[in-house]
Amino acid sequence: MSKPLHDPLSRSIDESSRIEVKNTTCYMCACRCGIRVTIRDGDVRYIEGNPEHPLNKGVICAKGASGIMKQYSPARLTQPLMRKAGSDRGAGAFEVVSWEKAFGILEERLANIRHTDPKQFALFTGRDQMQALTGLFAKQFGTPNYAAHGGFCSVNMAAGMIYTIGGSFWEFGGPDLQRSKLFVMIGTAEDHHSNPMKIELSKFKRNGGKFIAINPVRSGYAAIADEWVPIKPGTDGALLMALINEIIKQGLYDRDFLVKYSNSAELVNMDEASSEHGMFVRHEVPKEEGCFDPQNKLWWDRELNKPVIMHSEDSDPYLLGEFKLDDNTPVKTAFQLLVDRVKDYTPEWAAKITGIPADTIKRLAYEMGITARDEKIELPIAWTDTWGKEHDRITGNPVAFHAMRGLAAHSNGFQTIRSLSILMSILGTIDRPGGFRHKAPFPRPIPPCAKTPTGPEAVQPDTPLDGMPLGWPADPDDLFVDDNGEPVRIDKAFSWEYPLAVHGLMHNVITNAWRGDPYKIDTLLIFMANMAWNSSMNTEQVRHMLNDKDDNGEYKIPFIAVCDAFESEMVSFADLILPDTTYLERHDVMSMLDRPISEFDGPVDSVRIPVVPPTGECKPFQDVLIELGSRLKLPAFVNTDGNRKFRDYPDFVVNYETAPGSGIGFLAGWRGKGGEKFMKGEPNPKQWEMYEKNNCVFHYELPRSYQYMRNWNQGYLEWAKRHSLTRYAEPINIHIYSEVLQKFRLAAQGKSDGKQPPEHLRSRIDEHFDPLPFFSEPLETLSTDLRKYPLNAITQRPMAMYHSWDSQNAWLRQIHTHNYLHVNPKTARAANIEDGGWIWVESMHGKVRCMCRYSEAVEPGTVWTWNAIGKASGTWGLSQNANESNKGFLLNHLISEELPARSDGAKFSNSDPITGQAGWYDVRVRIYPVAAGEPEETYPQFTATAPMPNAKRKPSHWLKYFAGGRKS
């Protein structure tokens, strides 16, 4: 008989084992927490949060703590595979090929495309944390057809806020919960920025702050809210406009902040006959034009009762009013226009739309306004503004907001998010303590400077793209269209259909390429995106398009290559599969050139360092791109003699500079020959080692006086300029009124000289490019028979599977093995549906069969389910009868990637007409019980995908994981 197993004095299990502990960065979601990985005898024994990491401070989430099961998943792809000749895409019949052959195929194909018509190659990436590299590859290749997944994720959140305040949530900025007193979370269940949000939310609650959650569903963070305000999906804009109305009506706005730091007091030309109608009146043309707002607009001075140049010494302008200039031009302040706009958006009006009682809306407005006004924070921090005025303190109004896809994923999301940004601004909470805080490299100018090319001539054989594949249009002339105003990109981003599609429209790439509208492409390379399943709308049809052939028997999309680490649904539709490594097997950078992990107090970037060797023949996608770039002799990847410049990705990260001698590279820390510089400096051959020694993270804490008011903080902006974060140290005033949008509207009205929209798009642009936010129902709603399909249907993400990209995970799938449709009991009973019963959910696009779960935590007009728990049979290393495919379901089958054709036959993406953001949450459905005798199985079902050749052997029934093997 041995000693009791749990006697802590007994010999430690680890004593006779080879133990290594290494730091790296998690990639189980997009949060990028620091992790410490313990390896025992070569096996991953334990993954914990790194206590010394600034982002997660030692904590970890359910997914992060299940990384072991990801690493050893039987769904791992381990060898390059080619679809067997004669087999259908999606069937899963593959044969193993060598990397040399895989590279050879790609090299030949891509070289030919590049030599003839580079746009025939499209590279789209999913949960990409390497856009600096993938974007560079696309540009160097010369194709405009590149984007990551932002278009179907949350581009409205980025664009709506960046076009208003020069920053946004998540990587770009966030709520300062350490000092906030009132926190309002809208349209967020579990979302970015996940662990930091949980850490701060808990501290906030313990500090006695009030947490309000506005959401159709009480799940996720909303569970611990002090107040849950159920709202109907897609109506957030109505609520926000009513809040703005009530706050202004009661005089609860921060007048001083709006006057100094926004364009509220600036005078707008109201002469409808003028080509300058709706534009700010300018005093003179600035000496230097660039990517910044010249300070040459006018205020109406209260004392002098006449126009003065904005920010004139000691001027106190009217915030409200209409005036006449000397030349009789009628003008109004931007804020007056906002007041005029929200006048009819009363709480009573919003109550009918949102389902929130008018009294509640008023109370919310008062709580926000009074907390902002009366709980002011003063920090004894001196700073100087960009107009040279010195301040002896930083003040803040402690009301903070956070929002994400619940606002963004509607076709009215951009204007909704503009209204949120305006609400945050009138409360005076931008980059101030207790409110919203930026994270470097934000704030950016409005809009940011990066631009795409402006015409098809930018795409030339054997030549890099003349501009960035993605950018931030500032006016119609920045659009990427041909002489007829037609799109240059396959996804039609930056065309008149979706002018501000700053993250592209990945959700329309397959449909457009299949249809040949605007043109056909030859090769589609997808990295880590599940376009044959949960990342596509209209999934069933998209799967058909991927496999569809023309009259000659040729695939409509001739060649599809997919790089992924797992057997996703998409992988089986590939002609060529490139097996990626997991995050524990690779080098990565969380770069300032992409989405760094900065904190409020300064820039932070970080790295991944391999903690275990690659599995099988897996190769990191970055190495694949560097290999291809070298073989194709793309200029950035070869020396002038045409020879390969970089050995591999780690070598590239150290030595690549954005321009010869620029000193700017992928990593900001430990630059310079000996690692003595940061942000900018010569390549440092020991940079990786220095990151490794420092918890894989570089964190520069700004001086306190540079940490707030950064849109207007001279010290900060000059620091940012000195370190090449920005070109201009000019103020970034908040765009309460968006002249950028007005420029598009003027073009649509035929009042401006530059690029003009095609006739059939004029009214669409005129309507949606309103310089002030307005509320309209989502486009899908407007084209739905609401008597037939009365219910909203939405998805949320479960915390244990956020992102929901891991159903093969043996531990996590025990938490969520299948999903239900959650329905308010009143709604369910009215439809004769029982708790746990099988039902049909039907939209005008399709129907799914699934199980119903009663829930009192959802407003009666909404039904919802967890996203992406359902899987196609035979994928993700799961057996064909796994619950994920038999009981799990995907709501995507009910959602179309296109709106019903307009009366003139025009087809539009089911997206925001401004940004191209996918309108996931706009779908309307009805529910009814299944007929007697119907199978108790979800619908639709798909023919099971065959197992991959040499698939990792699954443990037979029992998994008894014990790292390094149990020693007796």
Place this chain on the structure above:
Amino acid sequence: MKQLALVIDLNVCVGCHACVTSCKEWNTSGSAGFMSDYNPYEKDPTGTFFNRVQTFEVGEFPNTQTVHFPKSCLHCEDPPCVPVCPTGASYKRPEDGIVLVDYDKCIGCKYCSWACPYGARELDESQKVMKKCTLCVDRIYDEALPESERKPACVLACPTSARLFGDVNDPESSVSVNIRENGGYQLMPEWGTKPANHYLPRRQTSITIHKDELTRVDNPLKKERQLPMPGKDEQTLDDITSW
């Protein structure tokens, strides 16, 4: 007498399951491991967990609360699972009050799981022995770990720090202070098991608005030309009568 325990703050628990899987990953390869999984990639997967989160709804719409309730062995001061064990495999450690199972003695008879009113014990179906939370006894005394990390894996993982760990019999410990000051309670005290683990209830913050807060003298609207004025060229009484 020392009694180690967890105090779980339902006021901040968002139900993220970090405690569930961090427990599993630590313990499956630790002295209490392995923790087997049945049908890990097939239909109806199930496995051994020492800690699970139950989620339930309270109240009717719109007055609904969504409660996430993590539950593991409560390390009772008077644990009913111990005396019923026919082999002495279940025992409570006198030095710190942790209730453990000696797998070498356990015969998998399940008496303990029937005796436990909390359903905290799970039979590992592959080994046929009873397994349960050990409060990470192989971590908390491990001098190879920095002192700040000598805590159960679930406590270290919890993103909202909803899980507090300490000696509930030491009145000065942070767990005792929290129980005292934040309404800490035990599950089903009427069973007389004296569970060592406690829960802290939801606490609600509200804002009171006084009417006069809406009518301040420094209301910024007063600075604006709020009242409509006729234009200079429009008639007034001055133009039409001389009295």
